[in-house]
Amino acid sequence: MAETPRTKLPKDAKKGEIIEIKTLLPHVMETGFRKDASGNTIPRKIINKFTCEFNGKPVFSVDLEAAIAANPFLQFTARVDESGTFKFTWIDDDGTVTTAEDKITVS
Amino acid sequence: MQSLSRREMLALGAGGAVLLVTLGDAAPALATPAEAAAAIDKFTAGKTAEQGKITIELPEIAENGNTIPLSVSVDHPMTPDNYVSEILVVTDGNPRPGVALFHFTPMSGRALAATRIRLASTENVIVIAKTNDGRLFTVQKQVKVTIGGCGG
Numbered sequence: 001m002a003e004t005p006r007t008k009l010p011k012d013a014k015k016g017e018i019i020e021i022k023t024l025l026p027h028v029m030e031t032g033f034r035k036d037a038s039g040n041t042i043p044r045k046i047i048n049k050f051t052c053e054f055n056g057k058p059v060f061s062v063d064l065e066a067a068i069a070a071n072p073f074l075q076f077t078a079r080v081d082e083s084g085t086f087k088f089t090w091i092d093d094d095g096t097v098t099t100a101e102d103k104i105t106v107s
Numbered sequence: 108m109q110s111l112s113r114r115e116m117l118a119l120g121a122g123g124a125v126l127l128v129t130l131g132d133a134a135p136a137l138a139t140p141a142e143a144a145a146a147i148d149k150f151t152a153g154k155t156a157e158q159g160k161i162t163i164e165l166p167e168i169a170e171n172g173n174t175i176p177l178s179v180s181v182d183h184p185m186t187p188d189n190y191v192s193e194i195l196v197v198t199d200g201n202p203r204p205g206v207a208l209f210h211f212t213p214m215s216g217r218a219l220a221a222t223r224i225r226l227a228s229t230e231n232v233i234v235i236a237k238t239n240d241g242r243l244f245t246v247q248k249q250v251k252v253t254i255g256g257c258g259g
Contacts, residue, residue, distance in 0.1 A: 018217055019216075033202045054214060059214045059215055060209070060210065060212070060214075060220070061210040062208065062209050062210070062220070063207065063208040063210075065203060065206055065207060067201050067205065067207075067225045068206065068223070068224060069223035069224055072223075074220065074221070075222070077216040078215060078216055
């Protein structure tokens with residue numbers, strides 16, 4: 001089930017400013033290496049891809065592996081030259097796509 | 108593709124054997140430094156990375172291997188014709204060497220990324236950065252882990 005992601009970035013910025021972005025998606029990030037009580041391997045289920053776009057242009061993306069902790073947290077930066085919308089996308093092993101959007105006003 | 112020397116063939120064979128053992132074993136075997144090296148080689152296409160330019164923030168000692176804060180940054184310009192395009196993070200003691208591959212663009216502003224990682228045991232975290240013109244930088248740091256974070 002897709003959970004609600006959390007994102008944090010400034011509401012407004014100056015043109016050319018480098019802003020800090022933090023994102024978190026509640027997710028088990030099951031490694032596929034663990035076993036349940038009866039000794040069966042618990043199948044892998046992780047977020048394997050995260051992307052961040054600004055006004056449709058790629059800013060930052062990550063290929064995640066099982067070594068990323070549960071509830072994958074990501075912090076990165078973006079340079080903003082115009083007002084617009086950040087779009088964040090998380091892709092699960094099972095194909096579930098979770099997205100979030102945040103607007104920023106650049107003066 | 109260059110032809111491989113006998114020595115390289117032997118090394119590949121050994122790496123393949125390790126992979127088979129890892130896949131075949133019911134309990135996940137830990138990645139070996141050889142697997143980490145193979146992952147790095149794939150990223151660098153066999154070129155040697157220069158030491159330095161990268162800052163890794165990781166605790167010296169982690170009590171809980173399940174969630175360890177990691178921050179990587181590269182002291183490099185981020186202009187349209189000269190920027191850090193990728194940062195690879197691998198370990199030499201987890202069940203799989205890969206941790207994350209960060210992709211940057213000039214719009215990233217800085218070659219900086221932070222996340223939280225899992226480490227199975229006391230091991231090295233190796234970070235390699237690649238620039239858009241193919242230059243490579245690397246730094247590694249050891250973390251002492253009290254309780255491993257990969258289950259099993």
